Amino acid sequence: MPKLHLKRTPQEEADHRTHKKRKRESKHARNSPEASTDKPARKWDSSDSEGDDVYGPHPPQPEAGPSSKPSYAETSDSRYKPDYDAIRAELEEARFREKMAEAFEDDDSLDRREAEMNQYPHVPDRWKTGRSRADYDHAVAADDIFKLDPRYMDEEEYAEWMRAGMYRKTHAQEYAEEQQKKASRAARRAQEKALKAETARLAKIAEDERRRKKLEKEIRRSDYAREEYQLRWRQLENATQSLLSFSDIPWPIVSAHRQKPEKKGSSKADPPPTVSLEDLTVDAIAAFLVPSAPSGPEDKKARKDKLRETILRFHPDKFEGRLLKRVCERDQQNVREAIGIVVRALNTLMEV
Structure with a gap:
């Protein structure tokens, strides 16, 4: 493939001519007789070098003489001689x-x-500054150091043990008074501890008694409510002409029945209980009808019979045919909803 020659711009053409001219002049200067006598040409000189320019000062030239030897700068091509003393x-x-x-x-x-x-x-106690006499007496009076075996002490511990023993002997009266005060404080602390424990024990007994009485009261209240429940159902089934409200229905929960009077023969009548749809929950019905869990087959059978009897009483078809027509009109809708809640709760308890 032939070599491509691209056309130069006028500026590139001028630079090319100038460069060729300088090369010719340099070549002519190297080949001239004056240049050959002045300095021998070197083979490594480039063709575009411009003379014999030397950078830096020239080394001093010695005076010419018959016995003078050529210098280092004259006999070698090096232009710099290092200063070894300065470098060292x-x-x-x-x-x-x-x-x-x-x-x-x-x-x-x-x-x-x-x-x-x-x-x-580690600074020994006897060398420490800012330590009061009371602190030192308290440390010496403590019996902890005398519980150690001297055979297994190091030098510092043995020295402290000896000083404590000597202080006890030389201050026997003070030591006895300190021991008496210590015993008195210990007895007082023990008495306070015993009194605190007795107070806590009596408080626990009182709390247990209060809980027991509260539980017995709840049991009596539940038993009386069950008696009232059965009595009210008998009265409700025998009566035919009375008009009933929502609270007149004997619902199977404790809060739907009157409480037993605290004193016998009391003429004070308790207000009639008020019942709402929110009171008819599964837990409340279970606590009223079957409060205890069955422990055997007989208890399970009694539980089923009790729930079945209640379902028959509150069955929607049977209840509406006998009692719903005697309920006042403003409470009939609430009675229907309550009957549905009771029946669903009884069915849930039957499956348990």
Whole structure:
């Protein structure tokens, strides 16, 4: 494939001519007789070099003489002679600075380590300052140090043990008074502890008694409500002309019945109980009809019979045919809803 020659711009053409002209002049200068006598041409000189330019100062030229020897600059092509003394001084200075920096680092490391080691120093009690006489007497009077075996003590513990023993002997009266005060404080603390325990025991007994009485009252209330439930159903079935309200229906919950008077022969009549649809829950009906869980086949049979009897009483068809027509019109809708709630709750209890 032939070589492509792209057309140059006028500026590129001018630069190309200038470059060729400089090459010709340089080549002519190297081949001239004057240039050959002045300096021998070097083989590694480029064709576009512009003369013999030398950068930096020239080395001093020695005076010509019959016995003078050619200098280093004359016999070699090197243009710079290094100053070995200055280089050696700089290296020694750098090495000295490096050693000083390492020494400072070692000092800092030792200071940090010493601070860490001295963070938790062990100072004997007798060397500590700011310690009052009362604190020292309390420490000596304590019997904990005498519970230790001297055979297994270190030097410091043995010294403290000896000082405490000597103080006890030389201050026998003070030690006896301190022991008496200590025994008095211990007896007082023991008495307070016993009194506190007795108070807690009596409070627990009173709480248990209160709970027992409350439970007995609830049981009596539930038994009386069941008696009232049966009595009211008999009266309701025998009566034919009375007009009934929602509260006149003997619903199977405790809150739907009157409470037994606290005193016998009391003429004070309790107000009639009020019942709402929210009171007819499965738990309330179960607590009223079957309060205890069955423990055997006979109890299960009695539970089923009780629930079946109640279902027959509140069956919608049977109830509407006998009693719903005697309920006043404003309460008939609520009675229908209550009957449905009771029957659904009884069916749930029958499945348990």
